Amino acid sequence: MSKYLVRARLTVDGLKGLLKEGGTARREVVGRMVQSLGGQLESMYWAFGEEDIYVTVDLPSNASAAALGLVVSAAGGVRTSMVVLLTPEEIDEAVRQKVDYRAPGA
Template identity: 35%
Template structure:
C-alpha cells in the first residue's frame, strides 16, 4: 500500500463520505481550507409548477453558481418531508456561504432556504476540548456567576 493509499484509508476511517475530500486533503498535508455547508431547501409552489411543466436537473443549474464562488457541490438529493432538497457544498468561507444564501433567498424559488456549517469529526473534537478548557477557566466561572439568575431569598 502506498503512502497516499494509507492516508486515504485513514481518512475514510475517520470521516463521513460528505467530508472525505477535505479529510484527504488534510491527511496529505494540505489545509483542507474549504468549509462544508448543508443547504436545506423547500421549493416555492411556483418552482414546483415550473419543474412539473419542464423538468430540470437542479444540480446542473446550481453547479456553475457554486463554482463562481470558488466552491464545489459534494452531493445533492431531492427528498420529501420538511425539505425538498438537501445539498452538501464546499465553499472557501462563511462570506461565500452567506452570499449564496442571500442570492437564493432573494429569488422567488424557495419557501425556505437554510444553510448550516458542517464540522468534521476532528473539528468537533477540537471544539469539545476547547469547551472543556473554557469551562474550567476563571473567566468562564466569573461570567457564569455574574449571569446566573438571582436566587429567591430564603423564608
C-alpha cells in the same frame, strides 16, 4: 473550505420551474453557482417531508455561504436554511479549547 448543508423548500414558482426543467438541469445550475463562489457541489437530493431539497457543498467561507443563501432565496423559487457541518477533527479542536463558563444558578 467549510462544508454546509443547504435545506430548501420549493415555492409554487419553484415547483413550476422544476416541473418544466427537471432535477438534472437544476443540479447543473446549482453546481455552476457553487463553483462561481469558489466551492464544490458534493450532493443534491430531493426528498419527501418538510424540506424538498438537501444540498451539501464545500465553500470557502461563511460569507460565501451567506451569499448563496441570500441570492437563491431572493430569486423566489425556494426558501433556504443552512447548517454548518463540522468534521470530527474540528470537533476534536473544539473540545481542546478552554472555555470560561458558569451555568445559570450554579
